[in-house]
Amino acid sequence: MTPPDRIRIVLVGTQHPGNIGSAARAIKTMGLSRLVLVAPEKPLDIEAHALAAGADDVLSAAVHHASLADALADCRLVLGCTARSRRVALDELLPRDGAARAVAAAGDGAEVALVFGRERTGLSNDELQLCHAAVHIPANPEYSSLNLAAAVQVLSYELRLALLAAQPDDSGGAGRADPPASHAELEGFFGQLAGTLDAIDFHKGRAPDSAMRKLRRLFLRAELDVREVRLLRGILADADRMAMLAGQRR
Structure with missing residues (x-):
């Protein structure tokens, strides 16, 4: 049934x-x-x-x-x-x-x-x-x-x-295919995000605390799973690399 x-x-x-x-x-x-x-x-x-x-x-x-x-x-x-x-x-x-x-x-x-x-x-x-x-x-x-x-x-x-x-998803599991990200995994992501925002000069001289608080709330509401955190950290790593290359060209 x-x-x-x-x-x-x-x-x-x-x-x-x-x-x-x-x-x-x-x-x-x-x-x-x-x-x-x-x-x-x-x-x-x-x-x-x-x-x-x-x-x-x-x-x-x-x-x-x-x-x-x-x-x-x-x-x-x-x-x-x-x-x-x-x-x-x-x-x-x-x-x-x-x-x-x-x-x-x-x-x-x-x-x-x-x-x-x-x-x-x-x-x-x-x-x-x-x-x-x-x-x-x-x-x-x-x-x-x-x-x-x-x-x-x-x-x-x-x-x-x-x-x-x-309903089970295509991978055969029920509900979410991957477990929710742990506190440590999220904090690692937030640390990398803060570093990347600094590297690309996102804050333009403004204090970063307010923006990071808002971003933390945004991503915590999304209830990221392990795979999503890995994807986002991969994007940040590429953004860091491009920022470094841009700095070298300058």
Whole structure:
């Protein structure tokens, strides 16, 4: 069973069958297939299949439950997609962070659910109590009304990105092909970078401390791996050599 097969999209108390069809289309376009319906107000109809736009297989395979607790019984991670103004104290995640957490759990063999509430009222506080964390889409605060299927599309897209990032690369390894650079390797690179900037007169008489602080922050944010540090140090070595040759010509 692959990680996408362990991730289910759960719609609770959906009022309009068309939204279920649109949600099915949204998840299928992002490589997901598991749709769970909890006590929808109306059965699936022609509109649902029309708006599914070819995702009829997802609709046909949708699992129905009478309660959210039943739908989540075998899950080890449950993320509730909701607005912020709730009285239930839950960790709040942005969609990208929630997707990363979901994919990591699914990669470890856990069953994962992303739960979406009713079109008008969302998830109740009792339903949120069943979730391990909340996912909040940072929409425009002056107009934050987001259609149910649109919200499903946003989260499904983030899940897609996280799943692609977790796939093995061409070299056969999972995730990064090379280990992250060690502290000593980074400090060696920074030392060489400082020397090269001096050699090419980058600072033009200005104190180098401010520029080096900014460059350190930039490269530390990039979370360089061992191979990337080697590449950058090779570039610096060539820059040093060219600076030396230019000095000799002068």
